Amino acid sequence: MSVGFLKEQSIQIARGLVKGVYSVNKFGYNSDVPSNAFETVWDGSNLYTYVSTPGVATVTSTDTSDDNGGTVQVFGLDNNYNLVDETLTIGGAAGSVTFKRVFRAVMLTANTGTTNEGTISVTVDSVAVAKIVPGKGQTLMAIYTIPANKRGYLVQLDVGSKKDSEHEIELVVRNGVSGNVWQTKSFITVRGGFFEKNYALPIEILEKHDIEIRAKASSTSALSAGFELMVVDHPIG
Numbered sequence: 001m002s003v004g005f006l007k008e009q010s011i012q013i014a015r016g017l018v019k020g021v022y023s024v025n026k027f028g029y030n031s032d033v034p035s036n037a038f039e040t041v042w043d044g045s046n047l048y049t050y051v052s053t054p055g056v057a058t059v060t061s062t063d064t065s066d067d068n069g070g071t072v073q074v075f076g077l078d079n080n081y082n083l084v085d086e087t088l089t090i091g092g093a094a095g096s097v098t099f100k101r102v103f104r105a106v107m108l109t110a111n112t113g114t115t116n117e118g119t120i121s122v123t124v125d126s127v128a129v130a131k132i133v134p135g136k137g138q139t140l141m142a143i144y145t146i147p148a149n150k151r152g153y154l155v156q157l158d159v160g161s162k163k164d165s166e167h168e169i170e171l172v173v174r175n176g177v178s179g180n181v182w183q184t185k186s187f188i189t190v191r192g193g194f195f196e197k198n199y200a201l202p203i204e205i206l207e208k209h210d211i212e213i214r215a216k217a218s219s220t221s222a223l224s225a226g227f228e229l230m231v232v233d234h235p236i237g
Contacts, residue, residue: 024230146208149234156197
């Protein structure tokens with residue numbers, strides 16, 4: 001099978017022209033990766049905390065005078081692990097959509113200027129499930145959950161660091177329903193620079209399974225990381 005054919009198929013999937021398949025490009029950044037423990041590659045500097053009780057979302061900012069009144073579109077899964085999204089006002093009332101998972105948030109309109117001035121937080125069940133750091137306009141979180149009746153296929157993983165220190169990076173997966181064991185599906189060690197891994201045989205990830213990239217460094221560092229998935233319909237029976 002030629003590289004050109006595979007590229008053309010990928011383009012058709014990205015355009016939404018292949019029935020029952022869609023693409024996911026997740027990318028994250030952690031500005032303060034520690035040396036003593038793994039942290040999730042996302043806009044926070046800690047291990048990501050998942051929602052335990054599904055609920056509605058609120059959106060707030062640390063800079064209320066500049067950001068309040070802007071709007072943010074929140075993407076995730078409902079209590080049945082089906083895809084949902086909702087547009088909410090920063091500093092406004094809670095929404096009406098129930099979220100079990102949140103894996104992306106994007107600013108649609110800014111109250112001041114062309115992006116967010118403060119750190120925007122999306123909160124569900126008193127948990128900050130997504131953050132948008134100042135000036136970015138959307139989340140940078142290497143996190144995703146496979147929806148119900150779908151299968152995910154991991155096709156690519158990348159990491160990058162401008163600091164010349166040793167890094168350990170792992171892509172971990174768990175059954176989100178049981179919330180039990182995290183399994184390491186890919187483990188990379190890299191010293192500075194950029195590394196990309198393409199899977200000739202994609203890794204299959206089952207429905208309702210959480211995916212995230214975690215990292216630690218030999219000395220405090222900043223790290224970017226991401227992964228690409230093909231998500232395919234897989235109905236019961």
